[in-house]
Amino acid sequence: MSLLQSSLSSLRRQLVAREISPADLVRATATAIEARNGDLGAYLSWDTDAALKEAEKADVSLPLGGIPLGIKDNINVTGQPCTCGSRMLAGSYTAPYDATVIQRLRAAGAIPFGRLNMDEFAMGSSTENSALGVTQNPAAPGHIPGGSSGGSACAVAGGLAVAALGSDTGGSIRQPAALCGCVGLKPTYGRVSRFGLVAFASSLDQIGPLTQSVEDSALLLNHLCGFDPRDSTSLQESVPDFTAAIGRDIRGLRIGLPKEYFISGIDPDVEAVIRRGIATLESLGADLREISLPHTEAGVATYYVLAPAEASANLARFDGVRYGHRAADASDLMQHYLRSRAEGFGPEVKRRILLGTYVLSSGYYDAYYLTAQKARTLIRQDFTRAFEDVDCIVCPTSPTPAHRLGALKDDPLQAYLEDVFTIPANLAGLPAISVPAGTVHQNDADLPVGIQFISRPLDEATLLQVAHAFETAR
């Protein structure tokens, strides 16, 4: 087994025992990237020399001391590019500060190494919306890795990173983790500071880990969470040791099975894998109960009103003046804005800015935006009621396995509908995790399938407990 496919705890032991050095880990990562990134396209850029310099100073007595981590290319790391997969920022922007999560990881000894590809400004579920390159599914070349954190999932599942950070606005950590075959966790909204994450939809965005195992996820989460005065939505909550949840059995734990998640549109092969997963949970002594989340179907429409609305406001900052692409030779300020933005943004970003601008515009605000905000209340209340009877919810992460590259290129609505199982946790601010559950054989490939667990606000511990029990028993 390659060094990069070791667990964080095993790497920690080897580092502390001086069997390996932080520089060995950085070199192993760089070697893997140089050998295989040309085919997989997980990374947009990486600076081995800078990482080796950090490795020299790394303190291996720290909890993540000397561990290199891949970073989604929308999280600011001082001195590194932060392209967001966009021509708007590629080649023209160098991050002048560290995001809070990067400061925390550095304080724990980790080394941010490499910038991972993504759908442009995190808008998409396939990474095909990146303006800067194609990312493949490492389990099935020719297929999408999912998205928007497709580079992160590809790197972790494909052995090009020990672990990575992603961001999740409507499933962008969990869905690519499911499609590539790794673990992806979206924390409770407000658990992890968004300071330094390039904003897409501020009321939904959350940073989280993509890892090879549930235990690694818990360990990384320990060093991501915590109050940050620089993020006004950051929660003033204490952070438990999430690794304490690892290894606890799930006998008697009440797990809800939302009947609305097993109706139309789900691929029968995927459903079979999930049903087997549910049987595994039962064999572990969990108390499975059918529950109802009646407004599930409204989730997609709600999300695709609210997220583009927030995005249209957030992306107004790209004005070609302070940073980012600037059109040449505009004759006046209006033309400067119109052209700088037209040249800098790709098609999906333009689509969502237009949609968001429309639903916020005079005469349509009540019909779309306010209606969606009210629908969001109903979706939130569904979960509040469900969690009176259960401790955790189980469902598929994605209704389908990875498509072939290009399959949904000209059908944005169909692509949006595939987010149906991941969006509700964002709308309700709930923590959720995707764990590998098996594979389906389609298109001459064995395509990974993820099972998703959702829990109450701030109850990541239960998620990790269930996810670890499942991972161990499968």
Added chain:
Amino acid sequence: MSTHAIDIHRVATLARLELTEDEATRYQQQLDRVLDYMDTLRSLDLEGVEPTSHALPVCDVVRADGDRPSFTQDEALANAPRRVMDQFQIPKVIE
């Protein structure tokens, strides 16, 4: 059937996006279809339902109004596409 006729040119101007005619036609069709789908929200009973802007309760946050470390002028201008006399340069706005 689409009940929408999104005025794509007006919306694009509001959004400060220049569109080619091809783009305008394509986005018009795609967004009309997406908006049709959004109409499914109208079948919900929303009478008396309060809107949610954030999933968890958020309140106004204030900080002490004091000095804090911040970018130097050079750092703030480092990513500017055009910089003149230590300022951001924009096209002429006053005749």
